[in-house]
Amino acid sequence: MNHKLTVVIIEDEKNICTFMETTLENHGYKAVSAGTGKDGLSCITSLCPDIVLLDLGLPDIDGIDIIKKVREFSAVPILVISARSEESQKVAALDAGADDYITKPFGTSELLARIRTALRHSQIPASGVSASPSVYQCGDLCIDFEKRLVNLAGNQIHLTQIEYKLVSLLARNAGKVLTYDFMINHIWGPYADNNNQILRVNMAHIRRKIEENPADPKYISTEIGVGYRMKEGISANSSSLWPEEENT
Ligand code: CA
Numbered sequence: 334m335n336h337k338l339t340v341v342i343i344e345d346e347k348n349i350c351t352f353m354e355t356t357l358e359n360h361g362y363k364a365v366s367a368g369t370g371k372d373g374l375s376c377i378t379s380l381c382p383d384i385v386l387l388d389l390g391l392p393d394i395d396g397i398d399i400i401k402k403v404r405e406f407s408a409v410p411i412l413v414i415s416a417r418s419e420e421s422q423k424v425a426a427l428d429a430g431a432d433d434y435i436t437k438p439f440g441t442s443e444l445l446a447r448i449r450t451a452l453r454h455s456q457i458p459a460s461g462v463s464a465s466p467s468v469y470q471c472g473d474l475c476i477d478f479e480k481r482l483v484n485l486a487g488n489q490i491h492l493t494q495i496e497y498k499l500v501s502l503l504a505r506n507a508g509k510v511l512t513y514d515f516m517i518n519h520i521w522g523p524y525a526d527n528n529n530q531i532l533r534v535n536m537a538h539i540r541r542k543i544e545e546n547p548a549d550p551k552y553i554s555t556e557i558g559v560g561y562r563m564k565e566g567i568s569a570n571s572s573s574l575w576p577e578e579e580n581t
Contacts, residue, residue: 338452339380342366343373343399344388344414349437353386356441362448370394377403384410384451387431389422397422397429404430410451420558427512427559434510450508450565469504471566474543474552476504485543495520496539499532503553508565510556536561 340357344350345368357364365380367373370391377385385403389396400411413426413434423434432451435444469476473486478501483490492500498520503511513529521531540547554562 337361337363338383339363339365340384340386340448341373341376341380341382342386343368343370343376343391344386345369345391346388349388349414353444356444357448360445368392370396370399374399374402377407377409381407382409384412384448384455386412386414386448388414389419389426390416397425400426400429400431408455410455412447412451423556423559424512424514427510428514432509446508446565454506454509466505466568469507469566469568471507471552471564474566476501478505483543490542492539492542495535496542499535500539500543503561503563504566507563507568510560510562512560516560 338361340362342350342353342357342364344353344366347368350366350368354364354366365376365382367376370393373385373387373391374394376382387396387399391399396413400413403409403411410432411430413423413431415423415426415434415436417436426434432454433447435447467477467479469478475484476482477484481497481501483492483497483500499516502516502519513532514527517525517527517529517532525531536553537547540550540553543552544550552564554564556562
C-alpha cells in the first residue's frame with residue numbers, strides 16, 4: 334500500500350499556501366490547507382497529519398498559541414513559516430515546541446529539505462538511545478561519538494571538553510536549529526548565566542578548529558538571533574561509512 338504522508342498547512346496568505354500545496358503534491362505528499370488557526374487546529378485533530386507547516390501571523394489565533402495547544406495532545410513535527418525580521422518569534426516558537434522554522438521567501442528545495450529533516454527527527458525515540466548513531470560524517474568532518482573523536486580530513490582535531498560537548502550536541506541534531514538557551518541549558522545546566530557570551534566564545538574556538546574559513550562556515554551556521562545549525566551529514570551506527578553523496 335502506498336501511504337502518502339499528510340501535511341497540514343496553516344497559512345492565510347493564499348499565494349504562499351498554493352505554492353506549498355502544489356510543491357508538496359508534486360513530491361508525493363498529501364497536502365491539506367487551512368487559512369485560519371481555528372480551521373488548522375481542527376484539521377490537525379481530524380487528520381492526525383505527519384507534519385504541520387504553520388504561519389505565525391494568522392488572523393484569529395496567534396501561531397505560538399497554536400503550537401502550545403497542539404503540544405497538549407500531539408508530538409507531530411511543526412515547521413514554522415516566518416518572516417525574516419521575526420527572530421524573537423522564532424525563538425518563542427521553538428521554545429513552545431516547534432521543531433524548526435523556514436524563513437519567507439523560500440524555495441522548493443529548502444522547503445522539502447526542512448520537511449524531510451523534521452520528519453526524520455520525529456522518528457527518533459524520545460530517549461534517543463537505540464536510534465542514536467555512533468558516527469556523524471559531513472564532507473571532511475567526522476565525529477565518532479563512541480570514541481569521542483573529531484577528525485577533519487583524517488586529522489584528529491583537539492577540542493576541549495566543552496567544545497566537544499557543543500559539537501556533538503549539534504551533530505546529533507544535525508539539520509535542526511538549536512536555540513542559544515537550549516544549548517546553554519544543555520551544556521552548562523539550568524542555572525547557567527543566560528548570557529550568550531560564553532557560548533559565542535566557545536563556538537568561535539570550534540570554528541577556528543574545524544572550519545576552513547571561520548567567517549564563512551561550512552559545517553556550523555549561525556541563525557542570527559536564534560541559535561546554531563549543523564549541516565546535515567551521514568549518521569551511521571557503525572564506523573564503516575558508505576561513500577558520501579555530494580550535494581552539488
Ligand atoms: Ca500570515
